[in-house]
Amino acid sequence: MKIFNKGKLKEADEFTIKEQNISSDELMERAAIQLFGWLKTQLKENRPKINLFCGIGNNGGDGLALARLLLNDGYEVEVYIVNFSDKRSDDFLLNLKRLKEHQFWPEFINENSDLPELNQGEIVIDAIFGIGLNRPAEGWIKELIQHINQSKSYVIAVDVPSGLYLDKAPEVPEAIIKAETTITFQLPKLVFFLPETAEFAGRVEIADIGLDQNFIAKTASEALLIQQHDAQRLYKPRGKFSHKGTFGHCLVAGGSYGKMGSVLLATKAALRVGVGKVSALIPKCGYDILQLGIPEAMVITAENEKFLEKTTIDFTPESICFGIGAGKEEATKEYLEQLLKERTAPLLIDADGINILAENQELLNYLPEKSILTPHPGELKRLLGEWEDDFDKLEKAKAFSLKYKVIVVIKGAYTITIADKNLYINSTGNPGMATAGSGDTLSGIIAGLVAQGYDATIAAVFGVYLHGKAGDLAAEKLGFEAVIADDLIQHLGEAYKSLFE
Numbered sequence: 001m002k003i004f005n006k007g008k009l010k011e012a013d014e015f016t017i018k019e020q021n022i023s024s025d026e027l028m029e030r031a032a033i034q035l036f037g038w039l040k041t042q043l044k045e046n047r048p049k050i051n052l053f054c055g056i057g058n059n060g061g062d063g064l065a066l067a068r069l070l071l072n073d074g075y076e077v078e079v080y081i082v083n084f085s086d087k088r089s090d091d092f093l094l095n096l097k098r099l100k101e102h103q104f105w106p107e108f109i110n111e112n113s114d115l116p117e118l119n120q121g122e123i124v125i126d127a128i129f130g131i132g133l134n135r136p137a138e139g140w141i142k143e144l145i146q147h148i149n150q151s152k153s154y155v156i157a158v159d160v161p162s163g164l165y166l167d168k169a170p171e172v173p174e175a176i177i178k179a180e181t182t183i184t185f186q187l188p189k190l191v192f193f194l195p196e197t198a199e200f201a202g203r204v205e206i207a208d209i210g211l212d213q214n215f216i217a218k219t220a221s222e223a224l225l226i227q228q229h230d231a232q233r234l235y236k237p238r239g240k241f242s243h244k245g246t247f248g249h250c251l252v253a254g255g256s257y258g259k260m261g262s263v264l265l266a267t268k269a270a271l272r273v274g275v276g277k278v279s280a281l282i283p284k285c286g287y288d289i290l291q292l293g294i295p296e297a298m299v300i301t302a303e304n305e306k307f308l309e310k311t312t313i314d315f316t317p318e319s320i321c322f323g324i325g326a327g328k329e330e331a332t333k334e335y336l337e338q339l340l341k342e343r344t345a346p347l348l349i350d351a352d353g354i355n356i357l358a359e360n361q362e363l364l365n366y367l368p369e370k371s372i373l374t375p376h377p378g379e380l381k382r383l384l385g386e387w388e389d390d391f392d393k394l395e396k397a398k399a400f401s402l403k404y405k406v407i408v409v410i411k412g413a414y415t416i417t418i419a420d421k422n423l424y425i426n427s428t429g430n431p432g433m434a435t436a437g438s439g440d441t442l443s444g445i446i447a448g449l450v451a452q453g454y455d456a457t458i459a460a461v462f463g464v465y466l467h468g469k470a471g472d473l474a475a476e477k478l479g480f481e482a483v484i485a486d487d488l489i490q491h492l493g494e495a496y497k498s499l500f501e
């Protein structure tokens, strides 16, 4: 699903109004009907008091239109107009008039008003600011937002939590609504997926207000949210007469004394994601561990007992996963340098492989095009240096990806893959995956897909999706706490199957 910036969203609104020959007010009514339908479905027979806070722009207009629908249906509704300006939008005024025609008089609040009482068991609808926010909320509006946040009411934001910008980091985080649920129109917004701002939106629901699908399809987007149907399209079915040679040979090079489990996990993950053959290349001390731990894999050992070093292999793999658990010995660095310069196979570099690159930045110039780097935020910081906020981080990572022509997978609650200026945001995964070794399984999965012939960008995007889905399926059975990295591998088969459910 596409993610548009503020400008494109406004264009989509305008295009739709023209193309469908409707008024902006009819579009607002669609938005309100969607909000109403969602609320009614969620509330079932319950009839809690609903406190609506409406600004004076179109977000406030949505709120007023919703208030009318709720009142018509017999809900107990209180409407507060957050009266911060006289520059009211036309559709706000129209909906205010309609509400008054229903003999309903909202309460206007401004800097001299008492803050309304908000109780547990009640609902707050936040329609103060939408995507039109252009400066931080200040003074009494900020106090009102804090009052709503401190209340025990259930907070639902209309389109975006009020106070949150779509295109930059918040200047005053205390002046942003913290919603339990955000019902956003038509398309998700980037800020809902970034670590510093995602928490304000809470659970995100998308309300289809019928914006023009052709416009959406032909307009370039800020980012793509990868959901089941997107992932499904990336899947390559297996031919009846395929054999293990069809699905490639993946080399997992990594490990050091005490960290051999990481290679075991990546090797297993590569096999479970469907690679034809896997060889693990490890220091000598890991031989028994690998052979016993995963008899399906082949094992090659470096000369050294405890760490990885240059080793000749007598085949050409279809992909190489380098660096997990590898340490940063000089000999290990030299081996990475050799792999970079020889360009024998597509490379995925993770963990200590990334740390070696960060400490020896001259090596970056040898990165083969379309190599995949899978840093967690700590590794990314070592690679890129400090960033100011999430937007700055994405800009820096994009610039890095373009400069070296590589794919950067920024791991996190919503893992973001950056390739050719594009951002792919993953929708699967859960806090159960915050456990040692889950990144190692991801590396094995992506390298395993590359070896099977998936294009590197697709392998990264699809691999991240499958990895998160496997985590979701594991957590469903086991609960978040009990999930360990091996469970992700165990659920890869079901993750594949779920693509077609």
Ligand SMILES: NC(=O)C1=CN([C@@H]2O[C@H](COP(=O)(O)OP(=O)(O)OC[C@H]3O[C@@H](n4cnc5c(N)ncnc54)[C@H](O)[C@@H]3O)[C@@H](O)[C@H]2O)[C@@H](O)CC1
Residues within 6 Å of the ligand: 013, 024, 027, 028, 031, 055, 056, 057, 058, 059, 060, 061, 062, 084, 085, 087, 089, 128, 129, 130, 131, 132, 133, 134, 135, 136, 137, 138, 141, 158, 159, 160, 185, 209
């Ligand atoms: N245009 C359309 O066709 C549709 C728009 N919709 C709604 O319209 C919203 C956008 O509406 P608007 O563009 O009117 O903008 P908003 O309703 O977000 O409000 C912007 C108003 O607040 C002022 N403002 C911004 N930041 C402020 C601050 N910190 N302190 C005080 N005042 C501030 C602005 O100057 C402007 O007057 C969307 O989020 C969505 O809810 C929906 O009705 C769907 C259809």
Ligand SMILES: Nc1ncnc2c1ncn2[C@@H]1O[C@H](COP(=O)(O)OP(=O)(O)O)[C@@H](O)[C@H]1O
Residues within 6 Å of the ligand: 376, 411, 412, 413, 414, 415, 428, 429, 430, 431, 432, 433, 434, 435, 436, 437, 438, 439, 440, 441, 442
């Ligand atoms: N809260 C979370 N929600 C979703 N996915 C998560 C969460 N925490 C961690 N993950 C995923 O788990 C993996 C952790 O990787 P990493 O930090 O490299 O761990 P390790 O080095 O222990 O293997 C990443 O793929 C990340 O996206």
Ligand SMILES: [K+]
Residues within 6 Å of the ligand: 059, 126, 127, 128, 129, 130, 157, 158, 159, 160, 161, 162
């Ligand atoms: K809002």
